[in-house]
Amino acid sequence: MTISFPKDIIKGIFSIPKEKDSPYAKAKLQRIIIQGEEVIQISKYTQQQVFHENISLDKLDDYLNNMLDNHFRSLELHTKEYLYAYKISSKGKLLTNKKQQKHEFVVLEHNKVKKYLIEEGMIVPPLMDLGIMTADGKIVKAKFDKFKQINRFLEMIEDSIANETKLKIIDFGCGKSYLTFVLYYYLTSIKKIDCQIIGLDLKTEVIQHCNKIAEKYRYDKLKFMQGDIAQFRKEKNVDMIVTLHACDTATDYALYYAIQMECRYIFSVPCCQHEINFQLKNKNIAPISKYGILKERFAAILTDSIRANILEYFGYKTQVLEFVDWESTPKNVLIRAKLESKKPSSVLKEEVEAWMKQLGFEQTLYSLCFKTKES
Ligand SMILES: C[S@@+](CC[C@H](N)C(=O)[O-])C[C@H]1O[C@@H](n2cnc3c(N)ncnc32)[C@H](O)[C@@H]1O
Known part of the structure; x- marks a missing residue:
């Protein structure tokens, strides 16, 4: 009929x-x-x-x-x-x-x-285990900001990876790994990319929990490891590193890893950039430093601009983007970088050095890239 x-x-x-x-x-x-x-x-x-x-x-x-x-x-x-x-x-x-x-x-x-790549109602099974999604695909209200961040993160990645069929990715400071699971699900199940992901974090318990969930869903190429980014083994052929709110200088170690391993893609949302904030005493910035919140933001901007310039120095085409609205999280800056040329431009390094000297501070990514080699 x-x-x-x-x-x-x-x-x-x-x-x-x-x-x-x-x-x-x-x-x-x-x-x-x-x-x-x-x-x-x-x-x-x-x-x-x-x-x-x-x-x-x-x-x-x-x-x-x-x-x-x-x-x-x-x-x-x-x-x-x-x-x-x-x-x-x-x-x-x-x-x-x-x-x-x-x-x-x-x-x-x-x-x-369809506001998001992963829409509400679309079942991403591990997100239920992680308490971010209900059995009928609804996002738990308290987790909506995280869900939004993850979606925007995916969009930023999606924009950059057209024509990729195989990717090896490390998520440094993966924590509870909402992003890691969604990324794996999205790239393998939806984009059909042959994708291997390692999530690394200091916390043993979360790593064990995440490995159990990965096993439950037979996500064979998704592994979680306990460890410190600074000491992480040199993995072969890593195409991409991601960090979402890896604390303070953990972001620097992740970026340094990517530079050393010549990873082609970097997506990094920094968090709590305390390092420079603690060092800034210079009287040249007195009009800023007497207001704690302005000093904190200024230090964060300094930190991320140094990171972005160092990435440029190492041949990464680098963008600094606002990836979600301020209300969702004030830690809303994404450093997106793609390796394009391997020829360092000395001007960028000199500019960064002049700035550090003038304002009187050290910066971890700079030290990792240049100090140990030069001393
Ligand atoms: C704010 S949480 C973010 C977790 C996750 N990326 C997210 O957005 O939900 C930061 C994570 O970075 C991890 N972390 C901080 N320093 C680290 C390091 N040196 N090596 C590995 N993990 C680190 C912490 O244990 C924590 O789980």
Whole structure:
């Protein structure tokens, strides 16, 4: 039988899979507008993942008929005015129903539906174990800022890695590893990149916990290790390092590692840049240093600008970006760097040195890169 479905569908859901071992537990429909064109976005849910596809309105009848013929016994469709129900009985008989809609439904602009690469409702299984996501894919309210940061971090990475098919990544100072898990899930399950990730942190317990979760989901190429970034072994062929709020000089050790290992990509969101703040006593900055908060911010800006300049010196094309809004976290600066040329430019080093001398401070990344070698 071929059903002619209403043309003004706004949303809907397929449920009750026909086969016990069906790959999909349910599928949702949502009318959205992409670049001015109305399409129906289908989100097919397996136990662990969600797959999206957009169906043009002229192909929708065929698509829905095929889904009812082959995959699901039940379909509910909402239009602005009506709720339509289609059920296929165990004997293969079609039962239909049509009811007046209780609420008015609206069509969403695409950017309102999909703000993030990982949307709310999209099940990322380890995030449930980590207490950031509920079983139905909702983000725990208290964790929403973290969720937002992780999504923005992913977007920043996604922007840079077109054409990559294989990546080896280290997340330094991974902590509870929300980012590490989402990154692994996104790159392997959604982008289909052959991806290996190591998460490193000082804390033994979190590392053990994260390894258990990785094993539970058979994330074979995701490993967590306990250790100090400063002493971390020299891994071969690391393509990317990421850090999200690695404390104070931990960020410097991570950047130094990337420079030494000639990692092609760096994504680093620094945190609590105390090092220079504690040293700044110079009377040249008296108008700033008498206000604690300004001194702290000035020190953070100095720290990150030195880091960015040193990366440039080592041939990284470097950007310093605001990656989330200030309200989500004031630690919202991302250093994004891509290795382009291996020829250091001495001017940048001299500029950094002049600045350090003038204001009278030492900086860990600078010392790691130049002091030990020169002394
Ligand atoms: C603020 S947490 C951030 C955790 C995680 N990246 C996130 O955004 O949720 C900083 C983490 O860096 C780790 N850390 C600090 N210094 C480190 C070092 N030298 N080596 C390894 N991990 C370090 C801490 O143990 C902590 O878990």
